[in-house]
Amino acid sequence: MATSHFFNRRLHSLLGIIPVGAFLLVHLTVNYMATRGPESFNSAAHFMESLPYLAVLEWVLIFLPLLYHAIYGLYVAFQADYGNVTNYGYFRNFMFMLQRITGVITLIFLGWHIWETRVQMAFGEELNFEMMTNILSNTGMMIFYIVGVVSAIFHFSNGMWSFLVSWGITIGPRSQRLSSYFWMLVFVLVSIIAVSALFAFVNPEYIVTIG
Amino acid sequence: MSEKQIHLIVSRQDGPESKPYTEEFKIPYRPNMNVISVLMEVQKNPVNAKGEKTTPVVWEMNCLEEVCGACSMVINGKARQACSALIDQLEQPIRLDAMRTFPIIRDLMVDRSRMFDALKRVKAWIPIDGTYDLGQGPRIPEKVRQTAYELSKCMTCGVCLEVCPNVNSNSPFIGAAPISQARLFNTHPTGEMNKEERLEALMYDGGAPDCGNSQNCVQACPKGIPLTTSIAEINRQLTVYSFKKFFVS
Numbered sequence: 121m122a123t124s125h126f127f128n129r130r131l132h133s134l135l136g137i138i139p140v141g142a143f144l145l146v147h148l149t150v151n152y153m154a155t156r157g158p159e160s161f162n163s164a165a166h167f168m169e170s171l172p173y174l175a176v177l178e179w180v181l182i183f184l185p186l187l188y189h190a191i192y193g194l195y196v197a198f199q200a201d202y203g204n205v206t207n208y209g210y211f212r213n214f215m216f217m218l219q220r221i222t223g224v225i226t227l228i229f230l231g232w233h234i235w236e237t238r239v240q241m242a243f244g245e246e247l248n249f250e251m252m253t254n255i256l257s258n259t260g261m262m263i264f265y266i267v268g269v270v271s272a273i274f275h276f277s278n279g280m281w282s283f284l285v286s287w288g289i290t291i292g293p294r295s296q297r298l299s300s301y302f303w304m305l306v307f308v309l310v311s312i313i314a315v316s317a318l319f320a321f322v323n324p325e326y327i328v329t330i331g
Numbered sequence: 332m333s334e335k336q337i338h339l340i341v342s343r344q345d346g347p348e349s350k351p352y353t354e355e356f357k358i359p360y361r362p363n364m365n366v367i368s369v370l371m372e373v374q375k376n377p378v379n380a381k382g383e384k385t386t387p388v389v390w391e392m393n394c395l396e397e398v399c400g401a402c403s404m405v406i407n408g409k410a411r412q413a414c415s416a417l418i419d420q421l422e423q424p425i426r427l428d429a430m431r432t433f434p435i436i437r438d439l440m441v442d443r444s445r446m447f448d449a450l451k452r453v454k455a456w457i458p459i460d461g462t463y464d465l466g467q468g469p470r471i472p473e474k475v476r477q478t479a480y481e482l483s484k485c486m487t488c489g490v491c492l493e494v495c496p497n498v499n500s501n502s503p504f505i506g507a508a509p510i511s512q513a514r515l516f517n518t519h520p521t522g523e524m525n526k527e528e529r530l531e532a533l534m535y536d537g538g539a540p541d542c543g544n545s546q547n548c549v550q551a552c553p554k555g556i557p558l559t560t561s562i563a564e565i566n567r568q569l570t571v572y573s574f575k576k577f578f579v580s
Contacts, residue, residue: 123576125534125540126540199501200497200501200502204494204496205496207409208409208550210546210547213496215545216496216543285562285563285566286544288567288569291564291567292563293557296559
């Protein structure tokens with residue numbers, strides 16, 4: 121009983137980094153290929169699709185860990201009382217609240233995003249640059265994607281910070297402060313990568329080439 | 332007559348199940364008052380701001396020098412000790428509320444027994460009783476003693492639980508104080524001998540893993556105890572202990 125509660129919590133913490141966080145970085149790197157044009161992106165996406173035993177990789181490294189992290193995360197998020205941020209508006213308390221809010225936004229975004237891309241691919245549609253261009257030429261969708269992607273990156277970066285505390289790696293206030301700076305820098309840099317990829321899909325120069 | 336007054340707005344509640352209400356008081360100003368001495372004035376003359384006779388406000392207090400932890404309450408939105416809340420440093424009107432994370436007994440008086448239960452749960456003591464004389468324990472290195480001394484300042488006042496977003500009726504989290512106390516006794520060379528028992532207790536639902544790292548506790552602790560360092564240190568001990576338990580035993 122003691123061990124299972126502890127195990128569930130630590131598993132939730134670990135899965136957020138490996139494999140879910142690691143996959144986020146791989147995914148964003150593939151997206152970034154879009155800044156080099158439709159062909160680069162399509163070949164990168166095709167490479168991911170052509171991996172052997174893809175279904176096993178997807179379920180074991182993405183869907184199942186993501187589902188566990190999401191469901192347990194929702195349970196954790198709904199246990200907290202957010203009323204006290206107004207009275208105790210300290211930086212970390214604010215980040216505590218943002219971590220939970222961005223988690224829920226990321227979950228909603230991912231539900232929609234997976235439906236629109238991976239599930240449609242399973243139904244026979246081709247997942248390529250053009251598909252993303254069609255989705256993102258709608259301004260509302262573009263805003264939804266930017267919010268979703270930035271939330272996911274924040275949740276990952278700040279989650280890395282709290283992972284290091286929860287596993288007892290950054291213990292003292294100094295290491296935790298430096299860790300805050302480091303992961304916020306990661307958040308900004310990865311966000312730039314991710315958002316520039318989103319805009320690459322609607323770059324008029326590339327839309328012409330895909331006709 | 333333009334006598335300077337202290338304007339007090341108190342959240343009151345007649346009993347554990349009663350409906351809360353607010354009552355205002357105007358107290359003649361004297362220099363160097365604290366929240367306790369203002370409440371004592373209300374006690375001496377229980378008349379509210381409308382001039383009606385009322386019941387005196389109930390609160391707890393003991394040492395009056397911020398070492399006992401009894402007079403914790405929420406003053407102008409922040410949980411702290413009433414004895415060290417000086418009127419001259421507070422913005423008026425002064426709003427007093429009970430620490431609502433705990434069950435309310437009456438007015439500003441709360442039942443903090445869950446903290447004692449948590450200390451019992453994490454075995455926050457050093458067992459030295461035996462059927463024979465156990466002799467002297469190991470010596471404490473000076474550096475360890477200094478760390479332990481800071482942790483030993485905890486007065487179980489409950490402020491760290493009140494400010495924590497994860498300590499509430501939806502969550503079994505025990506809060507920072509008992510986790511820090513487990514660290515204190517795990518730090519002590521004799522207490523260290525029973526380290527695993529405390530760590531085992533901290534793995535349960537509501538234990539150390541339920542901390543959400545909002546770090547309000549360390550900001551609010553009136554004794555300046557490094558509570559977040561304690562939690563992270565216990566997290567490290569739990570990591571080591573759980574790996575050892577899985578792979579070795």
